[in-house]
Amino acid sequence: MTDTTHQDKQAGQDDAGSNPADAFLGHDETLRHAPGPYFGAYGGRWMPESLIAALDELQETFEKAKADPEFTAQVADLNRNYAGRPSLLTEAKRFAEHAGGARIFLKREDLNHTGSHKINNVLGQALLAKRMGKTRVIAETGAGQHGVASATAAALLGLECVVYMGAEDCRRQALNVARMQLLGAEVVPVTNGSQTLKDAINDALRDWVANVDTTHYLLGTAAGAHPFPAMVRYFHEVIGEESREQILEQAGRLPDAVVACVGGGSNAIGIFHGFLDDRSVQLYGFEAGGDGVESGRHAATITLGRPGVLHGARSYLMQDEDGQTMESHSISAGLDYPGVGPEHAYLSDIGRAHYEPITDAEAMEAFQLLCRTEGIIPAIETAHALAGAMKVGRRLTADLAPGEVPSDRIIVVSLSGRGDKDVATAAEYFDLLPDDSAEQEIAQEGEQL
Amino acid sequence: MKTSQTGTSQAGAGYSKAAAAIDRARREGRAALIGYLPAGFPDVQTTIDAGIAMARNGMDLIEIGIPYSDPVMDGRVIQDATVEALNNGFTVSQVFDVVEGITRETDAAVLVMTYWNPVMRLGVREFAGRLAAAGGAGLITPDLIPDEAAEWLEASEEFGLDRVFLVAPSTSPERMQRTVAASRGFVYAVSVMGVTGARTSVGAAARAVVDAAHAAGAERACVGLGVSTAGQVAEIAAYADGVIVGTALVAALRDGGVPAVAALTKELSTGTGKKSA
Ligand SMILES: Cc1ncc(COP(=O)(O)O)c(C=O)c1O
Numbered sequence: 001m002t003d004t005t006h007q008d009k010q011a012g013q014d015d016a017g018s019n020p021a022d023a024f025l026g027h028d029e030t031l032r033h034a035p036g037p038y039f040g041a042y043g044g045r046w047m048p049e050s051l052i053a054a055l056d057e058l059q060e061t062f063e064k065a066k067a068d069p070e071f072t073a074q075v076a077d078l079n080r081n082y083a084g085r086p087s088l089l090t091e092a093k094r095f096a097e098h099a100g101g102a103r104i105f106l107k108r109e110d111l112n113h114t115g116s117h118k119i120n121n122v123l124g125q126a127l128l129a130k131r132m133g134k135t136r137v138i139a140e141t142g143a144g145q146h147g148v149a150s151a152t153a154a155a156l157l158g159l160e161c162v163v164y165m166g167a168e169d170c171r172r173q174a175l176n177v178a179r180m181q182l183l184g185a186e187v188v189p190v191t192n193g194s195q196t197l198k199d200a201i202n203d204a205l206r207d208w209v210a211n212v213d214t215t216h217y218l219l220g221t222a223a224g225a226h227p228f229p230a231m232v233r234y235f236h237e238v239i240g241e242e243s244r245e246q247i248l249e250q251a252g253r254l255p256d257a258v259v260a261c262v263g264g265g266s267n268a269i270g271i272f273h274g275f276l277d278d279r280s281v282q283l284y285g286f287e288a289g290g291d292g293v294e295s296g297r298h299a300a301t302i303t304l305g306r307p308g309v310l311h312g313a314r315s316y317l318m319q320d321e322d323g324q325t326m327e328s329h330s331i332s333a334g335l336d337y338p339g340v341g342p343e344h345a346y347l348s349d350i351g352r353a354h355y356e357p358i359t360d361a362e363a364m365e366a367f368q369l370l371c372r373t374e375g376i377i378p379a380i381e382t383a384h385a386l387a388g389a390m391k392v393g394r395r396l397t398a399d400l401a402p403g404e405v406p407s408d409r410i411i412v413v414s415l416s417g418r419g420d421k422d423v424a425t426a427a428e429y430f431d432l433l434p435d436d437s438a439e440q441e442i443a444q445e446g447e448q449l
Numbered sequence: 450m451k452t453s454q455t456g457t458s459q460a461g462a463g464y465s466k467a468a469a470a471i472d473r474a475r476r477e478g479r480a481a482l483i484g485y486l487p488a489g490f491p492d493v494q495t496t497i498d499a500g501i502a503m504a505r506n507g508m509d510l511i512e513i514g515i516p517y518s519d520p521v522m523d524g525r526v527i528q529d530a531t532v533e534a535l536n537n538g539f540t541v542s543q544v545f546d547v548v549e550g551i552t553r554e555t556d557a558a559v560l561v562m563t564y565w566n567p568v569m570r571l572g573v574r575e576f577a578g579r580l581a582a583a584g585g586a587g588l589i590t591p592d593l594i595p596d597e598a599a600e601w602l603e604a605s606e607e608f609g610l611d612r613v614f615l616v617a618p619s620t621s622p623e624r625m626q627r628t629v630a631a632s633r634g635f636v637y638a639v640s641v642m643g644v645t646g647a648r649t650s651v652g653a654a655a656r657a658v659v660d661a662a663h664a665a666g667a668e669r670a671c672v673g674l675g676v677s678t679a680g681q682v683a684e685i686a687a688y689a690d691g692v693i694v695g696t697a698l699v700a701a702l703r704d705g706g707v708p709a710v711a712a713l714t715k716e717l718s719t720g721t722g723k724k725s726a
Contacts, residue, residue: 044597046565048522049628050642052594053619192528198519205521210643212619308566309592310519322541323570324518 031276031352037226040349042342045225046309051205054212059227061132066234071127078123079238082156083113085120087239089246089412094373095386099393101406103251106376106415107243107271116379116417117239117267118149122218124235126153129216136160136215140204142169142197143333143421144176145379146220151185153218161185162207164200169333176421194327197337201311221264222341225312229341233269240274243412251410257282257392260414261384262302262355263334265341267416272353282354285344286388288330289357299328300357301340302348315342331360331425334381334417362387364429367419379417380425389413466586467611467634470509470558471669471691479721480686482507483671484714485562485695486702487514488547489539490530497550499702502711504555507718510691512589513547515563522564522591524646526696530703541567545583552584560613560634562589568601577604587611587634595631605633613637616662616670618654625665635669635691636662640676647696648675651685659689682720692721 037043045055065071079085088108096104109117122139129137137159141147147163154161163180167189170177177187193199201219208217222232240258247255258275260268262285275281290298298304301316308317310325318326318338330336347353367383369390370376378386389411397406419426427433474481484503488496500511516531516539523531548559561580568576568588580588587610593601595614605612611634616625619642629636640655641648655672662670672685673693685692694717701709 045594046592046597047594048592048617049594049615049624050617050619050639052624053621056621192525193518193532202519202521206524206644209522212642308569310566311521317566319566319570321570323567324535325566 032273034230034343036230039229039343039346041307042313042315042345043226043229044314045312046314047225047312048209050209051212051225054208055225055227057132058128058216058231061128062227062231065128065131071131074127075124075235079120083119083123084111085238086242087111089243089250091250092370092374095370096393098369098373099390099411100395100397100409102256102393102397102409102411103407104389104393105247105250105255105410105412107239107412109239109267109414109416110376110378110382110418114149114152115420116145116149117236117270117414118146118220118417119152120238120270121220121232121235121266122146122149122153125216125218125231126157126159129159129218130157132216134159134214134216136162136211137218138162138164138204138207138215139218139220140164140197140200141220142166142200142336144169144173144180145334145417145421147185147187148176148179148183150218150220151180151183154185155183163187164190164203164207166195166197166200167191168195169197173333196327197333198311198325198339205311220266222266222269222343223264223311223313223315223339229313229343232266233273233343236266236270237273239267239270239414240272243271244274247410247412253410254278254281255410255412256280256396257284257411258414259284259286259385259388259392259411261285261335261381261388261416262287262340262344263337263381264339265344267414269341269343271412271414272347276352283347283352284388284392285353285355286358286384287355288328288332288335288384289359289362290329290331292359293357297329298357299330299336299338301338302344302355303357305338305340307345310339313342315345316340316348331363331429332380332384334379335384356388358384358387364426366390367426368430376415377419377423378415379419380422382414382416382419385413385416464609465611465634466558467510467560467613468669471635471671474509474721475690480689481509481671481691482682482714482718482721483510483512483673483691483693484508484698485512485514485693486698486710487516487527487531487534488544489516489534489537490699490702491533491537493539493543493546495702495707496547499707499710500547500551500557500559501554502707503698503714504551504557506711506714508557508714510558510560510586511551512560512562512693512695513544515541515544515561515567517564517567520564522644524644524696526647526699527645530699541571542579545579548580548585549583558586559584560586560589560611562591565590565593573600574604574607577601577608577610581608581610585610587613589613589637591615595628598631602631615639616658618642618652618658620658620661622661622665625661629662629665629667632667635671636667637693638662638670638672638689640672640674643674645674645695647677647700651675651681655685656688679717679720682717683722686720686722
């Protein structure tokens with residue numbers, strides 16, 4: 001039933017250290033600013049005709065805005081004076097001891113307003129919505145992070161906001177539902193299909209078809225139909241640009257590796273982008289391995305999926321042999337998606353970036369470690385990147401040349417979000433709650449405080 | 450009973466089963482009636498029986514939907530039916546059994562309506578070959594636009610299958626030209642900006658879409674989305690070449706089984722009207 005292998009994958013995946021992308025592209029050919037609609041064989045517009053005019057309008061508005069100094073100044077101003085950018089780059093010296101002794105630097109997207117990288121994208125898209133004269137934005141959300149960010153941007157810019165969220169997620173994330181409502185958004189519980197994030201996207205698309213004149217669909221990750229993957233990446237490129245500048249300043253050179261977690265792929269593509277043309281920098285994306293990829297309960301889309309179309313783009317996809325989308329599983333709601341952005345599918349195929357699964361257990365170990373060694377509680381999504389950084393650090397320091405020391409190896413980690421939302425899940429996982437306490441009851445429901 | 454042979458033996462270059470069915474209605478001075486049901490709801494044999502009942506009660510073309518996990522163009526009634534079909538164990542290759550079961554017994558042109566991923570997963574050429582072998586007329590593709598359809602254009606030519614793309618009130622004149630040119634059989638004019646589901650009135654936009662399609666060179670434009678009564682059929686039959694009914698038939702099958710589908714088909718067919726010659 002489950003596809004556990006896919007033949008479409010090309011060689012070069014495990015060839016860390018060399019630059020297989022050079023076999024596909026000239027050494028000085030740039031990978032940056034890929035405009036879409038296609039990223040190699042991926043991307044495109046697998047969408048109902050009814051929505052093509054809206055996608056065209058969005059693309060045109062976006063292209064014009066990028067070239068308009070007034071727009072770029074508006075984005076820069078909101079980033080600095082509202083979101084709190086630039087975010088810090090923090091060296092994690094005690095955590096690094098668990099990563100083979102390589103130097104680890106954390107790109108602190110957790111310090112942004114609303115607590116994650118998501119704000120970069122919602123501010124940009126909400127501004128575009130205003131430019132198009134739309135008065136209403138709709139969004140999908142899993143645990144509620146993108147929903148909260150969207151509600152925030154809508155409140156700031158005076159837009160009506162409706163968030164689609166799986167009915168089960170609404171129940172488990174009652175406090176994030178309340179957050180969105182406090183911010184003035186309407187939250188619609190989705191009872192269709194599997195009642196998860198992918199079904200929330202389906203319902204948002206149905207809303208969009210019916211209300212496209214007044215409404216912008218504020219998609220939360222670098223996936224979907226063109227221009228979404230390239231546009232969402234554009235608003236997150238600031239992560240990589242700042243990181244590159246900051247690491248050069250603090251370490252005096254480029255890192256050996258950049259790592260990030262991958263749900264749909266927005267924080268990862270944002271930080272990767274700054275280093276795409278630095279072929280000496282290895283790029284690693286860590287997907288949700290759930291209970292383990294052999295268990296079938298995971299969200300390791302690139303690792304185990306095969307190409308298909310979902311939500312408007314051709315990309316890797318968790319699907320059964322009939323082409324039906326499979327349900328994904330992860331302890332982290334933000335990574336629990338059976339698709340992935342098309343640019344990642346391309347970067348994987350050409351070997352420029354490498355994608356590996358991290359299990360729930362590995363992620364939770366890294367989660368706890370960061371709390372205790374650095375005084376930073378990360379989002380559980382982010383904990384997948386941290387677990388990946390530990391693996392990459394050990395690998396990089398395993399084959400040092402004579403005279404080299406582990407601290408000669410440098411890794412930059414996208415710390416995509418803070419873990420306040422995950423405290424109840426973590427407390428339950430680590431059995432920190434007294435029996436029959438109110439908190440335990442909440443945590444067993446999966447509530448995120 | 451089959452009264453004429455419309456099998457693949459006649460499917461020479463350019464022969465379109467869907468066009469032939471619409472033209473047959475046109476010669477009778479009326480619009481064609483097109484009915485949708487999802488395969489495997491509640492089981493494969495019922496879909497075949499309901500398809501045959503539709504054909505024998507006045508349906509000129511039949512659309513068989515492939516139940517899919519992420520039907521973004523469908524409203525609640527069809528979503529619920531397709532979820533039930535999947536829960537009952539429907540698999541994609543059974544759609545060929547349904548097509549064959551209906552075409553063996555009737556003259557109706559049978560099209561498959563499908564989201565694109567199941568076709569891609571089986572392989573576009575493989576899918577096309579099996580559909581043609583089952584006696585199918587072609588595909589209606591709600592989430593495939595001609596821009597992404599290179600493989601399908603090739604396979605449909607090879608197997609003489611119809612390509613029914615959608616056009617909508619939001620379709621630009623330039624896209625209308627391209628979509629009409631890429632279509633084969635007919636173009637599917639979406640009556641409103643929205644998803645499937647019965648509506649009390651079919652928007653005025655529908656007529657504008659049909660007019661634009663005709664102006665762009667479409668010989669046959671059929672209207673779907675929201676049509677559920679004979680009155681609405683009559684209204685649309687006045688300007689369109691065919692009228693497509695989905696949700697109402699699915700609800701009839703759900704509530705009253707095959708006899709209810711037969712009765713609703715008969716009732717709807719009173720609306721296709723004699724256009725004054
Ligand atoms: C903190 C955090 N990191 C990562 C993600 C995953 O999304 P993406 O892959 O688009 O960055 C999410 C999604 O909710 C998130 O909240």
